[in-house]
Amino acid sequence: DAGVTQSPTHLIKTRGQQVTLRCSPKSGHDTVSWYQQALGQGPQFIFQYYEEEERQRGNFPDRFSGHQFPNYSSELNVNALLLGDSALYLCASSLGGGTGDEQYFGPGTRLTVT
Amino acid sequence: SQQGEEDPQALSIQEGENATMNCSYKTSINNLQWYRQNSGRGLVHLILIRSNEREKHSGRLRVTLDTSKKSSSLLITASRAADTASYFCATKRTSGSRLTFGEGTQLTVNP
Numbered sequence: 617d618a619g620v621t622q623s624p625t626h627l628i629k630t631r632g633q634q635v636t637l638r639c640s641p642k643s644g645h646d647t648v649s650w651y652q653q654a655l656g657q658g659p660q661f662i663f664q665y666y667e668e669e670e671r672q673r674g675n676f677p678d679r680f681s682g683h684q685f686p687n688y689s690s691e692l693n694v695n696a697l698l699l700g701d702s703a704l705y706l707c708a709s710s711l712g713g714g715t716g717d718e719q720y721f722g723p724g725t726r727l728t729v730t
Numbered sequence: 731s732q733q734g735e736e737d738p739q740a741l742s743i744q745e746g747e748n749a750t751m752n753c754s755y756k757t758s759i760n761n762l763q764w765y766r767q768n769s770g771r772g773l774v775h776l777i778l779i780r781s782n783e784r785e786k787h788s789g790r791l792r793v794t795l796d797t798s799k800k801s802s803s804l805l806i807t808a809s810r811a812a813d814t815a816s817y818f819c820a821t822k823r824t825s826g827s828r829l830t831f832g833e834g835t836q837l838t839v840n841p
Contacts, residue, residue, distance in 0.1 A: 620772075649828065649829075651829075651831075653770075655770075657833055657834075658818050658820075658831035658832050658833050658834050659773070659818070659829075659831045660831070661828040661829065661830065664827070664828065672827070672828055674828065704770055706772065706773065708773075708829075710827075717761060717763075717778055717822070718763070718775055718778060719775070719829060720775065721765075721772045721773040721774070721775075722772055723771050723772040724770075724771060724772050726770070
C-alpha cells in the first residue's frame with residue numbers, strides 16, 4: 617500500500633521562473649492538500665483539492681495554483697517565483713473532502729529560488 | 731497566520747527522561763493532532779484527540795486537551811535518541827477541514 621509520494625525531491629529555480637510540483641495521494645484517498653513550510657516554521661495551508669476542484673484556499677496569492685486529476689493526483693504550480701517562495705512544499709492526502717480526520721503527508725519537495 | 735503556539739521552542743533532555751511539549755490555540759476546534767518531523771522531511775501523524783476528549787495515550791505518548799484553556803500537551807515518556815525531531819500541534823477547526831499548525835518544538839534527546 618503506497619503512501620503519499622511527491623516529486624521531485626529537490627528543485628532549484630531562478631526568480632521569475634515557474635515551477636510545477638506533483639503529488640500522488642495514498643491509495644484509497646481522494647483529497648489532496650498542499651502546505652508550504654518555510655525554514656524553522658510550521659506548515660501553512662495553501663489549498664485543498666477534492667473532486668478535481670479547489671475547495672479551500674489559504675492566504676496565498678494567485679501565483680499559486682493547482683490541479684487535481686481524475687486519478688486523484690495533484691499538481692501545485694507557482695508562477696513568477698520570488699526568493700520568499702523557497703520552502704518545503706508538503707502534500708497531504710485524506711478522504712472525503714477533508715472530512716476524514718487524519719491527513720497523511722508526503723516527504724515533501726524542497727524548492728530553492730535563487 | 732499560525733493559530734497554535736508551541737512551548738518551548740526547543741527542548742534538550744537526556745535519554746530516559748520525559749519530554750513535555752505544550753500547545754495553545756485561539757479558536758474553537760474539532761480536534762487537535764500532533765505530528766513529528768525529522769530533519770525537514772515529511773510529517774508523521776502521532777496522535778489525534780477530539781474536542782470532547784481530555785486525555786489520550788498511544789504507546790509512550792500521552793496527550794491532554796483542555797478546551798477551556800485552549801491548550802494541549804504532549805508527553806513522551808522514557809525518551810530515546812531516536813525521538814529527536816520537531817514536534818508540531820495542528821488544529822482542525824469545527825468548520826472546514828484544513829489543518830492549522832503551530833511553530834513547533836525542536837526536541838533533542840541526548841544519548
